Amino acid sequence: VSATGRSAADVLLDGETIAAVLAPGSTLLGHDLAASVDTVIDATGKYVIPGGIDAHTHMQLPFGGTSASDTFETGTRAAAWGGTTTIVDFAVQRAGERVQDGLAHWHELAAGNCAIDYGFHQIVGGVDAGSLAALPGLIDEGISSFKMFMAYPGVFYADDAQILRAMQVAADTGLLTMMHAENGPVIDVLAEQLIEKGKTSPYFHGVARAWQMEEEATHRAIMLSHLTGAPLYVVHVSAKQAVEQLAWARDNGQNVFGETCPQYLYLSLEDQLGASSEEWGDFEGAKWVCSTPLRSKHEGHQHHMWQALRTNDIQMVSTDHCPFCMKDQKTLGQGDFRAIPNGIGSVEHRMDLMYQGVVTGQITLERWVELTSTTPARMFGMYGKKGVIAPGADADIVVYDPAGHTSIGVGKTHHMNMDHSAWEGYEIDGHVDTVISRGKVVVDDGSYIGTKGDGRFVKRGLSQYLI
Numbered sequence: 001v002s003a004t005g006r007s008a009a010d011v012l013l014d015g016e017t018i019a020a021v022l023a024p025g026s027t028l029l030g031h032d033l034a035a036s037v038d039t040v041i042d043a044t045g046k047y048v049i050p051g052g053i054d055a056h057t058h059m060q061l062p063f064g065g066t067s068a069s070d071t072f073e074t075g076t077r078a079a080a081w082g083g084t085t086t087i088v089d090f091a092v093q094r095a096g097e098r099v100q101d102g103l104a105h106w107h108e109l110a111a112g113n114c115a116i117d118y119g120f121h122q123i124v125g126g127v128d129a130g131s132l133a134a135l136p137g138l139i140d141e142g143i144s145s146f147k148m149f150m151a152y153p154g155v156f157y158a159d160d161a162q163i164l165r166a167m168q169v170a171a172d173t174g175l176l177t178m179m180h181a182e183n184g185p186v187i188d189v190l191a192e193q194l195i196e197k198g199k200t201s202p203y204f205h206g207v208a209r210a211w212q213m214e215e216e217a218t219h220r221a222i223m224l225s226h227l228t229g230a231p232l233y234v235v236h237v238s239a240k241q242a243v244e245q246l247a248w249a250r251d252n253g254q255n256v257f258g259e260t261c262p263q264y265l266y267l268s269l270e271d272q273l274g275a276s277s278e279e280w281g282d283f284e285g286a287k288w289v290c291s292t293p294l295r296s297k298h299e300g301h302q303h304h305m306w307q308a309l310r311t312n313d314i315q316m317v318s319t320d321h322c323p324f325c326m327k328d329q330k331t332l333g334q335g336d337f338r339a340i341p342n343g344i345g346s347v348e349h350r351m352d353l354m355y356q357g358v359v360t361g362q363i364t365l366e367r368w369v370e371l372t373s374t375t376p377a378r379m380f381g382m383y384g385k386k387g388v389i390a391p392g393a394d395a396d397i398v399v400y401d402p403a404g405h406t407s408i409g410v411g412k413t414h415h416m417n418m419d420h421s422a423w424e425g426y427e428i429d430g431h432v433d434t435v436i437s438r439g440k441v442v443v444d445d446g447s448y449i450g451t452k453g454d455g456r457f458v459k460r461g462l463s464q465y466l467i
């Protein structure tokens with residue numbers, strides 16, 4: 001299955017690379033194909049797809065006085081289990097720090113530890129003369145995209161003037177600007193006012209992060225993109241009004257793109273409000289505290305988001321994988337939702353959760369491949385090597401069984417380093433059977449058989465998705 005169609009075929013791998021895609025029954029120099037190769041994987045009746053590419057993960061991200069609980073080792077292994085063969089994580093530069101130092105630190109964290117290939121975007125947490133001057137040099141390092149935050153004042157926040165300057169550099173160099181589009185200063189006031197009224201439980205995280213402030217920030221980013229000519233990629237879009245802004249800008253001919261995540265397709269603010277357990281009481285809802293937040297089902301965001309995947313108003317699906325345990329991590333925010341570390345862990349389940357959208361008729365099989373692999377490769381400058389099954393491409397391949405079944409939850413298919421699952425109880429009518437990463441089988445029928453350090457750094461080129 002590719003982004004454009006499906007056919008019965010044999011795929012011939014040679015070492016780390018795809019050598020040929022052949023019609024069934026083809027011979028190799030006159031010999032029967034199966035007799036000419038070392039290993040045969042019989043995928044009869046199953047889908048053979050390019051390995052998943054999760055272009056938005058945060059392994060080991062320091063956040064709110066703690067760090068995301070998956071290391072590059074545990075997180076990439078979980079990704080492999082779920083049929084993802086490449087991640088693009090975020091190297092972090094903080095205000096006052098050199099971009100080069102932030103990037104070097106992330107290389108140290110990842111090198112030799114990953115189960116699958118990995119690349120980096122650069123977070124610019126402090127836009128100043130030094131970081132602006134460093135941006136063009138990222139391209140030679142294989143980093144062709146950087147992220148800024150319109151949220152989190154005092155942490156990663158960039159104001160409009162800073163965003164303008166960084167976008168001017170992006171327009172000059174071809175770097176792709178990624179934006180966390182939420183109006184942080186307004187959200188922080190709303191959050192403070194809720195706390196003052198005693199509204200401290202996790203649900204109010206989503207109340208404070210109002211959709212109006214996602215729509216507004218998305219619009220502001222779009223206009224700065226228009227003004228500077230810098231293409232724009234808005235991360236983790238959750239509000240239908242933000243989707244409408246992107247659609248409007250695209251109809252005006254702008255190079256603006258949007259990503260959503262499984263949580264914004266399946267989960268809602270009401271799920272969070274209703275969440276309660278013996279162990280955690282209504283603090284149970286902390287499991288789903290992420291930013292942008294889950295949105296209200298009554299307002300129809302989830303329905304609109306699936307539609308946007310079909311109309312291409314949203315171009316791809318990543319996870320924003322940013323896992324935190326309840327114990328000692330999420331609990332930092334007991335009594336004050338502002339102190340709950342933001343993030344959900346999904347890197348293991350994205351391919352399955354999106355496949356369920358095929359089963360339920362939300363998207364086609366081809367669109368599944370496009371949203372989870374081919375477009376991420378094109379958007380972030382990896383296409384040809386990644387995101388496609390074709391001669392010369394890396395042999396990153398998943399054999400997916402539509403007759404199989406996957407039950408998600410702790411003690412079932414849960415390999416992320418978390419003490420809970422945001423996806424507990426989700427049932428998938430399909431199964432990741434075999435995962436091949438650059439020619440090596442790393443997952444075989446549910447067993448991980450790869451080795452730490454199999455994954456290599458992917459030097460990315462400029463986006464191949466832009467006109």
Ligand code: DUC
Binds near residue numbers: 289320
């Ligand atoms: N959102 C999250 O949920 N976690 C990390 C950072 C972000 O923007």
Ligand code: ZN
Binds near residue numbers: 180235236291292
């Ligand atoms: Zn973000």
Ligand code: ZN
Binds near residue numbers: 056058320
């Ligand atoms: Zn993120």
